[in-house]
Amino acid sequence: MATPMESPITFTNIGKAKWWQSGFFASQTGYVLIALVALFVVMNFASPYFFTEGNMQNVAKNFSFIAIATLGVTLVIITAGIDLSVGSMMCFSAMITSMVMTYISTPGTPGAEWFVHLAADGKTVVANVPGLILLVSVLAGLGVALMVGLVNGFCIAVLGLSPFVTTLGMLSIVRGLGYVVSNGRGSFPGGPDADYFYALTSGVVLGMPVSFIYLVVLAVAMAVVLHHTSFGRHVFALGGNEKAAALTGISVVRVKVEVYVICALAAGLQGIIISGWLGSAPANMATSYELNVIAAAVIGGANLAGGVGGPLGAIVGCVLLEVIRNGLVLAQVNSYWQQTLVGVIIIAAVLVDRIRSRMA
Amino acid sequence: MTAMLEMRGVSKSFAGVQALRDVNFMVEAGQIHALVGENGAGKSTLMKVLSGVYPHGDYEGTIVFDGEEQRFRDINDSEALGIIIIHQELALIPLMSIAENIFLSHPPARFGVIDRDAVYRRTRELLAQVGLREPPDALITDLGIGKQQLVEIAKALSKRVRLLILDEPTASLNETDSAALLDRLMAFRQQGIASILISHKLNEVARVADRITILRDGRTVDSIDCRTEQVEEDRIIRSMVDRDLAHRFPPRDARIGDPVLVVEDWSVHHPLHPERQVIKNVGFHVRRGEVVGIAGLMGAGRTEFATSLFGRAWGYNISGRVWLDGSEVDLSSVPAAIDAGLAYVTEDRKQLGLILADDVRKNITLASLSQVAPRWVIDDIRELRAASDYRNRMRIRCSDVYQETGQLSGGNQQKVVLSKWLMTDPKVLILDEPTRGIDVGAKYEMYCIINELAEAGRGVVVISSEMPELLGICDRICVMNDGAFVGEFAASEATQEKIMRAIMRNKPVQGSAERNRMQMGGVRP
Incomplete structure (x- = not known):
């Protein structure tokens, strides 16, 4: 159906931009990554301990403690939304997981006969497949996250409430529920599967903390989903221009609900992992973590206006925050400076992007 | 009549794109000067240079207004001289009333308190001048694009305008309103207010303009003095596209x-x-x-x-x-x-038709991803082939299908929207x-x-x-x-x-x- 019309119009002014003016290197993620590499080099000279295996493991573990949740929040931010409830969500999921684990591992409680019984010598014995207790309790923790995500998504996508207000409310609701169910006390993973639980959350495999491995797997999955599936396209389209997306036949409500559910699940999983490392799930766990998570996402290039972001950026943001924290400790700088510096970096990262787009 | 505004040797380039090359442009007091050219010819860029959107130093060349060289740092500097630009994308605040929008930056006030009666009275006068029958407290969001345009003009009138720049003012107006607006411009001419009119509607241009300047590829290619020369639509079109449109x-x-x-x-x-x-x-x-x-x-x-x-x-x-x-x-x-x-190609391609930050390829396939994504995962090759196919068939002018749609000209953006819908068959x-x-x-x-x-x-x-x-x-x-x-x-x-x-x-x-x-x-x- 081509229009075989001779084109007399030549566009001499359409030129291709230089390679460093487009694509990855022109993105905020790109130059924050460059800044990060530079920081590594500086740290290498500043402190002999920085590049030791122990410290690197420490860094890897610490940043992966917020990075999984950051992946989820990045996804929400791409759709021009925000999720402030992730900190509370981490705590609540962790709490439910360890409470369920303790409950079903206690012989004699109603329902626990499915999982454990008391042996003749008074020891608790697993009644069923090993690991079932762990699986059920983790699923319970993720289950509540799923529900919170659904409520968030319903309020935002169906009722049309603002994401900020909805999740601000949810931050308080979920934190409050955590205090209610635990009576303000922390809960501890217990029972025969507790060792599995610790191994799977704070263990080390091939010299790497397991939380780091989870992170890498999830980040790769997210990259594939975002850039190579219809769902990913819909997420970006929604953030880029919601009205146009709706008029293109994208089910805006469904995509939004899905995004908030995924974010809540990521936060829940993150909380469960953190509780494994802490050995408990205190009621004030992960308080105000949402701010670190959002900061990391924004530093890594996720645009709060929507349409921009990705898993690499989320990780780069988290690593940068952790390396600065770690570096300041190694450099024996007063640790109170840390927060100030983090704030400066948030603004600097966004500012550089602003200047760059002005120059273009 | 003397030159009120003179722009000499103006050049401006964006990363890799030369938008203006050595443009000379002159407006006399009380003149309606039409600026025509294809989209992407540089009209809007030239006006942004003039109004200070691109500050002095961002471009080459000089701007002389009232006989003095001007170096605008921002749009406030040009507005202070009475150079007021009304952009294609209207700058109104949707949830404020007409009156609040018009007097947003300079409300008549007594002892620092906004004089509501004066605001409404002045607003009614201004609205009458542009022929808009809406109450001053009507919200912008409840008005159509055409009426919003008239509010923008009323807003310009409320400032002491000496040179009014209108970027396609009648694009979204019906014929009656367009005619009324053009009559307005001619009335302004009597009062010594000059206008620069950017328009694609040549019949309008021919009707009101004193001079017509034609831009092509960032250069001035022709300038017609309507008082001494015959205005021929064919000549304008020929200059614009460098081709005879039989x-x-x-x-x-x-x-x-x-x-x-x-x-x-x-x-x-x-x-x-x-x-x-x-x-x-x-x-x-x-x-x-x-x-x-x-x-x-x-x-x-x-x-x-x-x-x-x-x-x-x-x-x-x-x-x-x-x-x-x-x-x-x-x-x-x-x-x-x-x-x-069924497919619907919207009238408002920027707001409702395109994801401007996304590339051409993603916009084309957005409505029919299932065709290029067998079992969830997008087949990049198939997608690229589909997008390139539409690019060639529709002759979309872009550096490649990975170019941001926001960077394309209006006509090419429209072809992208159309491609998206054609792909749904x-x-x-x-x-x-x-x-x-x-x-x-x-x-x-x-x-x-x-x-x-x-x-x-x-x-x-x-x-x-x-x-x-x-x-x-x-x-x-x-x-x-x-x-x-x-x-x-x-x-x-x-x-x-x-x-x-x-x-x-x-x-x-x-x-x-x-x-x-x-x-x-x-x-x-």
Whole structure:
């Protein structure tokens, strides 16, 4: 159906931009990554301990403690939304997981006969497949996250409430529920599967903390989903221009609900992992973590206006925050400076992007 | 008369793109100076240089205003001299009233407190000057684009304007309003206010301009003094596109088949005023291979009809029956409408049609990802091939399909939107103002594309405010007014006069119908 019309119009002014003016290197993620590499080099000279295996493991573990949740929040931010409830969500999921684990591992409680019984010598014995207790309790923790995500998504996508207000409310609701169910006390993973639980959350495999491995797997999955599936396209389209997306036949409500559910699940999983490392799930766990998570996402290039972001950026943001924290400790700088510096970096990262787009 | 403004040797480039090359441009006091050129020719860029959007140092060349060289740091500097620009993208705050918008930066105040009465009085005066009958406290968001444009002009008038720059002011106005606006400009000329008019509508330009300057590829290629020279449309078009346009419309050889879209008893109410019936139980049909035009003034309900049909994307309490290809279809959601074989190309491609930050490829495939994503995962090669295919077929001018759509010119953006919908393989396409804000060459291409769509057996509906366009490309023209079809003509017997007469014959006295309705408590006679 081509229009075989001779084109007399030549566009001499359409030129291709230089390679460093487009694509990855022109993105905020790109130059924050460059800044990060530079920081590594500086740290290498500043402190002999920085590049030791122990410290690197420490860094890897610490940043992966917020990075999984950051992946989820990045996804929400791409759709021009925000999720402030992730900190509370981490705590609540962790709490439910360890409470369920303790409950079903206690012989004699109603329902626990499915999982454990008391042996003749008074020891608790697993009644069923090993690991079932762990699986059920983790699923319970993720289950509540799923529900919170659904409520968030319903309020935002169906009722049309603002994401900020909805999740601000949810931050308080979920934190409050955590205090209610635990009576303000922390809960501890217990029972025969507790060792599995610790191994799977704070263990080390091939010299790497397991939380780091989870992170890498999830980040790769997210990259594939975002850039190579219809769902990913819909997420970006929604953030880029919601009205146009709706008029293109994208089910805006469904995509939004899905995004908030995924974010809540990521936060829940993150909380469960953190509780494994802490050995408990205190009621004030992960308080105000949402701010670190959002900061990391924004530093890594996720645009709060929507349409921009990705898993690499989320990780780069988290690593940068952790390396600065770690570096300041190694450099024996007063640790109170840390927060100030983090704030400066948030603004600097966004500012550089602003200047760059002005120059273009 | 003396030169009020002189721009000498202005050049400006963006990363890798030379937008202006050594442009010289002069406006005399009390002159209407038209600036024409294809989209991407550099008109808007030149005006942004003039108004200080691009500050001094960002471009090369000099600006002389009132005999003095000016170095604007920002738009405030140029406004202080009375140079006021009204952009294509209006700068109004939607949730504020007309009065608040007009006096946003300089409200008349007594002892620091805004003088509400004075604001409203002045607003009414200004609105009367631009011919807008709306209460000063009406919210911008409740006005259509055309009325918003008039508010922008009223806002410019409220500042002491000496040089008014209008970037396609009439693109979204109907003919009556356009004429009124142009009369305004001529009245300003008497008062010594000069205007720079950027427009694609050559008949308007020819009517009001004292001088016409033509830009092409960032250069001034021609300048016509209308007082001494004959203004020939052909000469302008030739200069703009560097080509003879023997015919403005491609020849059409229609082969019309059975009805493909039939709408019966379609009724739509306003989503904000549920008692107001916007579309009044209308019937409509399109045949295979037919191009049907919907003519009408702004606010006649054409866009509302189309968008309510397209998966109830607009409207409330919608009822009626629709058949596509002989079987009744459910159009209760946009995906359902797309599945049924309907496509709607919006009049507002930037806000409603495109993801501007995304590249050409992603925009083209967005509505039909399932075609390139077997089992969830997108097949990059297949997607690239599909996008490139449309790029070639529609002759979309972009560096490659990975270029951001936001960087393309209006005509090329429109082709991207059209490609997106063609990829869904629709039986019927509704094109809402398909040539709005695109240049002459791209318009011709759009007409060719419309022809080919019809030849391929699709039904095409074209909503347009440009009557010559409808007369040039349609087989049949339906006239809509006040939510109902009030006339229908075969293209061979339709004329602009007939269409206009059909509209005017049925046009209620301005505002009275609305008032009656309100008084009767929402019950319609």
